[in-house]
Amino acid sequence: xxxxxxxxxxxxxxxxxxxxxxxxxxxxxxxxxxxxxxxxxxxxxxxxxxxxxxxxxxxxxxxxxxxxxxxxxxxxxxxxxxxxxxxxxxxxxxxxxxxxxxxxxxxxxxxxxxxxxxxxxxxxxxxx
Amino acid sequence: xxxxxxxxxxxxxxxxxxxxxxxxxxxxxxxxxxxxxxxxxxxxxxxxxxxxxxxxxxxxxxxxxxxxxxxxxxxxxxxxxxxxxxxxxxxxxxxxxxxxxxxxxxxxxxxxxxxxxxxxxxxxxxxxxxxxxxxxxxxxxxxxxxxxxxxxxxxxxxxxxxxxxxxxxxxxxxxxxxxxxxxxxxxxxxxxxxxxxxxxxxxxxxxxxxxxxxxxxxxxxxxxxxxxxxxxxxxxxxxxxxxxxxxxxxxxxxxxxxxxxxxxxxxxxxxxxxxxxxxxxxxxxxxxxxxxxxxxxxxxxxxxxxxxxxxxxxxxxxxxxxxxxxxxxxxxxxxxxxxxxxxxxxxxxxxxxxxxxxxxxxxxxxxxxxxxxxxxxxxxxxxxxxxxxxxxxxxxxxxxxxxxxxxxxxxxxxxxxxxxxxxxxxxxxxxxxxxxxxxxxxxxxxxxxxxxxxxxxxxxxxxxxxxxxxxxxxxxxxxxxxxxxxxxxxxxxxxxxxxxxxxxxxxxxxxxxxxxxxxxxxxxxxxxxxxxxxxxxxxxxxxxxxxxxxxxxxxxxxxxxxxxxxxxxxxxxxxxxxxxxxxxxxxxxxxxxxxxx
Numbered sequence: 001x002x003x004x005x006x007x008x009x010x011x012x013x014x015x016x017x018x019x020x021x022x023x024x025x026x027x028x029x030x031x032x033x034x035x036x037x038x039x040x041x042x043x044x045x046x047x048x049x050x051x052x053x054x055x056x057x058x059x060x061x062x063x064x065x066x067x068x069x070x071x072x073x074x075x076x077x078x079x080x081x082x083x084x085x086x087x088x089x090x091x092x093x094x095x096x097x098x099x100x101x102x103x104x105x106x107x108x109x110x111x112x113x114x115x116x117x118x119x120x121x122x123x124x125x126x127x128x
Numbered sequence: 129x130x131x132x133x134x135x136x137x138x139x140x141x142x143x144x145x146x147x148x149x150x151x152x153x154x155x156x157x158x159x160x161x162x163x164x165x166x167x168x169x170x171x172x173x174x175x176x177x178x179x180x181x182x183x184x185x186x187x188x189x190x191x192x193x194x195x196x197x198x199x200x201x202x203x204x205x206x207x208x209x210x211x212x213x214x215x216x217x218x219x220x221x222x223x224x225x226x227x228x229x230x231x232x233x234x235x236x237x238x239x240x241x242x243x244x245x246x247x248x249x250x251x252x253x254x255x256x257x258x259x260x261x262x263x264x265x266x267x268x269x270x271x272x273x274x275x276x277x278x279x280x281x282x283x284x285x286x287x288x289x290x291x292x293x294x295x296x297x298x299x300x301x302x303x304x305x306x307x308x309x310x311x312x313x314x315x316x317x318x319x320x321x322x323x324x325x326x327x328x329x330x331x332x333x334x335x336x337x338x339x340x341x342x343x344x345x346x347x348x349x350x351x352x353x354x355x356x357x358x359x360x361x362x363x364x365x366x367x368x369x370x371x372x373x374x375x376x377x378x379x380x381x382x383x384x385x386x387x388x389x390x391x392x393x394x395x396x397x398x399x400x401x402x403x404x405x406x407x408x409x410x411x412x413x414x415x416x417x418x419x420x421x422x423x424x425x426x427x428x429x430x431x432x433x434x435x436x437x438x439x440x441x442x443x444x445x446x447x448x449x450x451x452x453x454x455x456x457x458x459x460x461x462x463x464x465x466x467x468x469x470x471x472x473x474x475x476x477x478x479x480x481x482x483x484x485x486x487x488x489x490x491x492x493x494x495x496x497x498x499x500x501x502x503x504x505x506x507x508x509x510x511x512x513x514x515x516x517x518x519x520x521x522x523x524x525x526x527x528x529x530x531x532x533x534x535x536x537x538x539x540x541x542x543x544x545x546x547x548x549x550x551x552x553x554x555x556x557x558x559x560x561x562x563x564x565x566x567x568x569x570x571x572x573x574x575x576x577x578x579x580x581x582x583x584x585x586x587x588x589x590x591x592x593x594x595x596x597x598x599x600x601x602x603x604x605x606x607x608x609x610x611x612x613x614x615x616x617x618x619x620x621x622x623x624x625x626x627x628x629x630x631x632x633x634x635x636x637x638x639x640x641x642x643x644x645x646x647x648x649x650x651x652x653x654x655x656x657x658x659x660x661x662x663x664x665x666x667x668x669x670x671x672x673x674x675x676x677x678x679x680x681x682x683x684x685x686x687x688x689x690x691x692x693x694x695x696x697x698x699x700x701x702x703x704x705x706x707x708x709x710x711x712x713x714x715x716x717x718x719x720x721x722x723x724x725x
Contacts, residue, residue: 004725010722020211022238023235023238026238026239031245033244033247034240034244034250034253035254036254037257039715043693045693045694046695046712048699058723072579073587074579074693074695075664077695080698
């Protein structure tokens with residue numbers, strides 16, 4: 001099979017919240033483009049700045065971090081994640097990378113509309 | 129106590145990939161034969177096949193047979209969401225004698241075939257990429273042992289309201305010892321201050337008395353009244369609850385599980401909010417139920433020497449507050465949530481008022497009538513038949529209250545039901561239908577690092593997947609500590625918490641998923657950055673260890689306290705600390721596989 005030439009979007013979801021949210025999109029038989037790849041993590045707070053920069057350098061066009069926001073079950077994880085993404089933006093700017101390629105948002109288990117909207121927005125960013 | 133063991137296997141990795149058709153749910157969209165064919169060419173994949181229903185006993189037997197007879201030692205199953213069948217396949221691996229964590233589940237149904245119906249080629253391509261990512265993850269996966277903790281067979285329950293009592297009885301009847309802590313001198317909590325409860329029309333006191341009597345007579349329950357929790361240490365299976373007892377002495381009790389039944393407070397409006405405290409005739413619903421209960425006047429409600437002929441009830445006071453419309457209490461956030469139970473409570477009270485004083489005129493001003501529940505809608509119907517005048521206001525508008533010289537009130541509101549007509553009601557009393565707010569347990573929250581929702585109530589991990597569980601292992605929540613609930617919901621939630629506690633302590637050892645931080649002592653430089661990132665006291669500490677013949681300072685994980693969030697991982701430059709089963713190396717390999725495809 002030939003390589004997919006479309007820009008790839010990586011969606012990082014949380015086991016507790018946005019991963020079930022992504023499932024809810026499927027259960028509702030809603031649709032989005034197939035160039036999106038969802039991975040699940042306990043919490044995206046585990047990723048250092050370099051993880052995002054490496055992914056964006058090595059072939060991922062855009063990353064959406066779908067966190068649990070202030071409803072995160074892990075104490076202190078969301079403020080740390082938000083701070084880390086801010087410092088990733090600083091590093092991206094220093095590397096002349098478009099910071100819109102990395103988006104942090106909050107998606108819950110039933111946020112199907114918001115899920116689709118975030119993907120549609122990122123599709124516009126990576127198509128530009 | 130046995131903590132985490134990661135087992136690095138020396139034997140060659142032999143990976144089997146199974147692609148499920150899920151009837152046609154997957155295979156109608158995704159070319160499963162092409163997926164299996166492509167994966168069969170992928171490095172280290174020995175077997176790649178597809179099957180109609182992998183979750184069927186035939187599908188599971190296929191996996192077991194390949195492990196037993198073909199030497200497969202890593203399994204990737206591409207099928208539905210892992211939420212449905214991860215446990216099914218873990219058990220299949222266990223039956224085949226393979227470590228249950230040497231299996232990766234790839235979701236190609238909810239997140240591929242069902243969302244890309246119009247793009248079969250794209251869905252097939254995506255499935256291949258996701259499965260390759262799964263293979264890359266499982267290649268880097270070591271066998272893991274579940275964490276085993278010898279559990280103290282006692283349950284500590286904080287709060288002696290109906291939720292705490294109900295949970296205590298559930299645990300005690302199953303044979304567990306229970307310590308029930310109540311800060312006040314009596315059991316019953318908020319229900320002691322209520323009169324009748326819906327839908328059964330029982331007196332609140334009778335419910336409290338019945339539960340209290342059972343609690344006091346149960347030999348498995350140690351009742352600790354006037355007990356103030358000072359601090360909680362430890363972890364699932366072995367908590368220590370430090371408290372000050374009746375005699376002001378500090379004591380410690382151990383438990384394997386903690387249930388928090390810390391209840392709620394009634395919202396108390398600030399002075400001037402809906403004219404509150406400007407007149408004794410502006411009262412909250414809890415106050416009004418007492419006034420009604422205590423009134424002995426035969427024909428009309430008498431209060432403060434005044435006969436009450438007409439009353440306005442205003443819903444959503446302190447609930448569903450809106451930015452720019454409402455003012456929060458000092459030092460608090462707006463309560464944007466619906467308090468759920470107050471509509472039914474108000475309507476129930478109105479019906480009781482109408483039974484006692486049928487000639488009282490009632491104006492009920494609401495935005496949305498939420499009398500949810502099997503028998504609660506009938507309460508609303510009854511109120512409608514009782515000539516209650518319902519006025520539906522727009523959500524963003526607030527009724528205006530003006531006191532007249534004769535001491536009565538003009539209450540003005542827009543009525544959506546009569547095409548936005550302005551309705552003015554002249555009443556003798558205004559009842560503010562207040563909701564529930566979280567009780568002040570900030571000391572406990574800080575001490576135990578308990579997660580709270582944006583509304584301030586304790587936050588369960590997941591409504592459906594892990595109800596009444598906190599992210600903190602071995603700690604459950606019961607009743608209104610979690611959010612507004614009525615009496616029946618509270619008792620049900622408390623029973624659930626009790627059953628979860630019994631389930632966790634059903635064996636002498638607690639088994640936990642081993643997805644917690646692990647430290648590679650060789651790589652650890654002892655910088656301590658990971659500790660400053662950790663929010664859980666005692667989960668990460670520095671210790672001296674002999675590594676390669678030399679003593680060095682390294683990070684050490686307490687497996688029972690670590691929740692596996694991974695905050696420590698991001699700051700560890702040499703990658704000495706990782707979350708077992710979810711390592712950074714695994715994720716990087718997965719992303720590379722997706723990017724390359």
